[in-house]
Amino acid sequence: MTEKTILLVEDNPDDEALTLRALKKNNITNKVAVAHDGVEALDYLFGTGPYEGQEPNPLPAVILLDLKLPKLDGLEVLKRIRAHPRTKLLPVVILTTSKEEQDIINGYSFGANSYVRKPVDFVQFVDAVNQLGLYWLLLNEPPHGSR
Secondary structure, three states: OOOOOEEEEOOOHHHHHHHHHHHHHOOOOOOEEEEOOHHHHHHHHHOOHHHOOOOOOOOOOEEEEOOOOOOOOHHHHHHHHHHOOOOOOOOEEEEEOOOOHHHHHHHHHOOOOEEEEOOOOHHHHHHHHHHHHHHHHHHOOOOOOOO
């Protein structure tokens, strides 16, 4: 069995570092692929752009998706993930600072599996990442063929 990869889609370098630090602090040692915008995330998933002509990346066990992204926002990324047969069943957790009710509604409407607001406090964030890792990497049972 291959190691379960996490795809972190995050454009803010501070939030990226914070998330990676929180994963490490929780002894979550899975490979983390990072995409810094929506286009890069889709290229990673579908083998396009800089990944064209290469063997497609193995599908991640979970995608941690920010909403406010350059080039292509998180909701559009989510719509495209759900529209493609290869990725339509992938677990997608929206991990964002947005408190907009419409973002929550749209996230679930477009197929997010979960919506988590990034806590401002680092200790709370570490706890949130621990719970995400425990659930999505250890407890969740994905459908056969979705990875």
